[in-house]
Amino acid sequence: MKAISVLGSTGSIGTQTLQLAEEFPDRFGVVALTAGRNLALLSEQIGRHSPEVVALADPQLLPELKARLDALEPSARPARRPELLAGSDGLCAAAAWSSAELVVTGIVGCAGLLPTLAAIRAGKDLALANKETLIAAGPVVLPELKRSGSRLLPADSEHSAIFQCLQGTPWADTARLSTGIPTPGLRGIQLTASGGAFRDWPAADLAKATVADATSHPNWSMGRKITVDSATLMNKGLEVIEAHYLFGLDYDAIEIVIHPQSIIHSMVELADSSVLAQLGWPDMKLPLLYCLSWPERLPTPWRRLDLTAVGQLSFKAPDQSKYPCMALAYAAGRSGGTMPAVMNAANEQAVALFLDERVHFLDIPRLIERVCDRHRAEVKADPSLSDVLAVDAWARQAVLEASASLAPKLLLA
Template identity: 60%
Template sequence: MKKLTLLGSTGSIGTQTLQIVEAYPDRFQVVGLTAQRNMTLLAGQVRQFHPEIVAVGGEAERAELLELLAGYAAPPDIRVAAQGVVEVAAHGDAQVVVSGVVGVAGLLPTLAAIEAGKDIALANKETLVAAGPVVMPRIQVKGVHLLPVDSEHSAIFQCLQGGKELNRILLTASGGAFRDWPVERMKTATVKDALKHPNWVMGRKITIDSATLMNKGLEVIEAHYLFGLDYEQIEIIIHPESIVHSLVEWADTSVLAQLGWPDMRLPILYALSWPERIPTPWRPLDLVKIGTLNFKAPDHEKYPCMRLAYQVGRVGGTLPAVLNAANEAVVELFLNEQISFADIPRLLALTCEAHPTVSAPALADILEADRWAREQVQIQALRTVITPV
């Protein structure tokens, strides 16, 4: 029986993780859950999985959850706000913490779980993108395992088991909503256009990141920290079918790939069950039915965010934290229809260019860089894009 805590239990990763717990009740037990606003769903999860402790967005959510749990025999300890999430992450005898919180909000809880000696099933790429220089040394000092949940990084991790002399890795990308659009047409892309992902149903922010390919740029930085490779050894290839999740190439040029249907339950299950594999009743992959798998190089003119991510990663220090925070702020402006799709890479570049990078940052430097970047995006947008009312 492996005990786990789930940060972000009402989101996509969270609900799919709990589907796995439900399917394998003799394998996994829930110790803690966190959710920001969806108290109705969280209350149902509490009644089903009986966590010892939960964290919610604030006092209003705490009151709502208590009302929803009226009559429940064993209500959990309820903590609130960001500090509450940190407390849940470090709580009790959970062996694995699934970090499914969206954005840089996942950083401090993940660090708290590491300090408490818990293995991390990481679905929150921002933790490593923004704070890899802080997080990875703590992983080493505490002797915990960092297990990737993103399908691409899970694929690489699976291919690496038992191997040595790695030469390079290849991250596959669907190409997002605009993979078949010409560059000129993308200048007029609307929010509605960008949210039409051809393969996946995801949250609004990650779907926009897929359309700009920033999600893949951030995954390159994450892979740099996860697998210890130089940026020249990490490549992106467009693979529209999303069946090959990533590949690794060894020193003798042999290549291993991990394949599967586009289903996030598989990488979640592997992160939870590693180093074992658990038999499942899920639909097996049918290559004959798929028929054809296609691959092509990404267009750097079409996806300038991808090129920017490589540049930022090579600089390192606090600059990846700036890129991550600026991207969150810029995507929010786009989703609110305050800027155009073409403004996204331009505002990101302006923000990164304005940042005085700290080359060997402490946690305080990273948090300050995150705050600075969000403020700088607003300044750059007001100067160049948004007309004040």
């Protein structure tokens, strides 16, 4: 049985990971959980999985969690009382928990960076579902992976698809992931994108986009922030940067292709011009299960892919004018250093403002571009962890300052 730690257990990635642990109880055991504020769900998870340790981001919530655990019905109580921790130190301790063999990083945003680094420094293997680990701190994370020997398994459906396509090739090797060394024989990558909530909207209509519109994804069930990222196509831009760090390819060799059916999860082009693709229904449980079981594949009772039911697979190039965030991400990646961290933090803050209905949907790329332009002269080419955290905090504040001049536009929404 493989012992797993789940960072962000009450989020979309975390809940699906725990579902897999329940579906395969003889293969996976949960030893550590971390969570934010959803204590009702966390209490249920503790009762079902009996972890050795649980950590909360906010120390002030510990008394409430203890009270909830005390109030559980006898039949719903965990087999053992977990050690309860809190704060940044607590999250890092749970991430590096001694008995954990694999750490699933499901914390959204840069909040997951420190616990992920703690897991790497403890030599844990990682199922990486937190894009920001490599996007914001790739120059910091790569040397840490090399020092610790941790193996990084991509849990995003797109990067998992690439990783799966490379299995069975002479150069398939997890030790190569996140080294920045180009993968031999790999000519290019095509990341497929559904096109998000607005894929069928004319660009001119985006001025009328609401939060409800942007958080209604046609194919995938995801958290609100990443669903907005899908609507702006920033999620693909972030994945381009992540793919650059994972597979060592230049940005010119990483393409984005709109694929509305979300059946092909990504493709690789090899040196001899062959193209390999990984297909499946749009369900995050499949790439997550591959991370948990790698290098094995476990039999599942899940619905098999029926291409005759799908009918057709279509592709088109993304509209640059409709998705300006895509170009911003490519530009940040090519700038390197601290620029991806600034771009990522600006996006997180801008999306948060949009979800709070404080800025318009079209203001998201405007705010990101403004903040990245301000940082251009201050980019650090070889940042430390403290540099990354400093520019992350600066970019969030810069977005808040810049949003003040955009507030009147809400009257027109």
